[in-house]
Amino acid sequence: MTDMTGWSVERLHADHAQALRADRVLYDSETAHQRLRVIENPTFGRILTLDGVVQTTEGDNFIYHEMMSHVPILAHGAARRVLIVGGGDGGMAKTVLTHAAVEHVTMVEIDAGVVDFSKEYLPMLSEGAFDDPRLELVIADGAAFMRETGGGYDVIIVDSTDPIGPGEVLFTDSFYGHARRALAPGGVLVTQNGVPFMQGDELTNTMRAFKALFSDWTCYLATIPTYAGGPMAFGWGTDGEARQVDLETLKKRFAAADIATDYYTPEVHLGAFALPPYVARLMP
Ligand code: SAM
Numbered sequence: 001m002t003d004m005t006g007w008s009v010e011r012l013h014a015d016h017a018q019a020l021r022a023d024r025v026l027y028d029s030e031t032a033h034q035r036l037r038v039i040e041n042p043t044f045g046r047i048l049t050l051d052g053v054v055q056t057t058e059g060d061n062f063i064y065h066e067m068m069s070h071v072p073i074l075a076h077g078a079a080r081r082v083l084i085v086g087g088g089d090g091g092m093a094k095t096v097l098t099h100a101a102v103e104h105v106t107m108v109e110i111d112a113g114v115v116d117f118s119k120e121y122l123p124m125l126s127e128g129a130f131d132d133p134r135l136e137l138v139i140a141d142g143a144a145f146m147r148e149t150g151g152g153y154d155v156i157i158v159d160s161t162d163p164i165g166p167g168e169v170l171f172t173d174s175f176y177g178h179a180r181r182a183l184a185p186g187g188v189l190v191t192q193n194g195v196p197f198m199q200g201d202e203l204t205n206t207m208r209a210f211k212a213l214f215s216d217w218t219c220y221l222a223t224i225p226t227y228a229g230g231p232m233a234f235g236w237g238t239d240g241e242a243r244q245v246d247l248e249t250l251k252k253r254f255a256a257a258d259i260a261t262d263y264y265t266p267e268v269h270l271g272a273f274a275l276p277p278y279v280a281r282l283m284p
Pocket residue numbers: 054055056064085086087088089090108109110111114140141142143159160161162165166167168169170192
């Protein structure tokens with residue numbers, strides 16, 4: 001492949017790149033924090049990139065958002081207060097807010113540019129979530145917020161960029177320590193931890209921190225086509241019993257929540273925690 005004219009090339013890894021055909025560039029600009037682009041691709045629809053790295057696409061975002069929202073919320077069983085760190089496109093907030101039992105969502109995003117722009121160019125991701133009275137949007141660094149928050153969250157979802165640029169602080173031991181303190185008793189922390197086949201160290205580092213902090217820590221997996229290189233890992237940490245939930249209980253909670261999904265099912269939920277040996281070996 002030599003002529004890449006009309007393609008958007010992501011070089012997240014040292015020796016692997018991903019190219020997505022860009023039929024149109026809808027937006028390309030520098031925010032105060034990062035370079036933001038939106039391209040249009042026939043298979044994935046609109047694609048948001050930050051500093052050249054795919055963040056979310058119209059086509060496959062449901063897998064990521066459903067697995068980071070429904071897994072901790074339904075495992076917890078009584079989540080009322082949810083904190084999202086990052087998540088500027090609004091897709092995570094929308095998915096969390098499909099749970100009628102969730103009373104309050106705080107979303108802490110560092111870059112107001114991503115939020116404003118997503119409302120205009122990617123409204124299909126947030127679908128009005130920014131207007132939901134249960135959502136409180138805070139424009140701030142998630143690490144600084146976590147240090148200072150009074151806490152009491154049943155579920156914390158770290159919907160961050162990769163550990164480069166502004167997202168780096170969201171992968172530190174001190175951030176995870178503050179996140180643990182911000183959880184209500186029985187609360188669950190989930191984090192995006194990249195694709196272990198390509199970014200194994202990232203997962204190992206987070207898991208090492210979780211091991212020191214939580215009585216129950218692991219990761220679970222889901223395959224998202226535009227996060228290339230195999231399944232993505234989500235960190236899971238809690239001092240509660242949420243991972244012990246059985247299939248029948250999950251099925252009851254899922255039915256009671258009455259939410260439509262395209263990836264999540266209670267069976268997928270439990271299966272996602274089964275780790276193939278190459279991922280299990282990355283656990284400290
Ligand atoms: N799903 C994507 C992925 O894994 O590639 C990430 C989603 S994107 C919504 C991540 C968001 O995290 C961006 O909007 C970015 O501005 C935000 N972010 C990065 N660093 C942050 C920080 N320190 N505090 C709060 N938000 C941050």
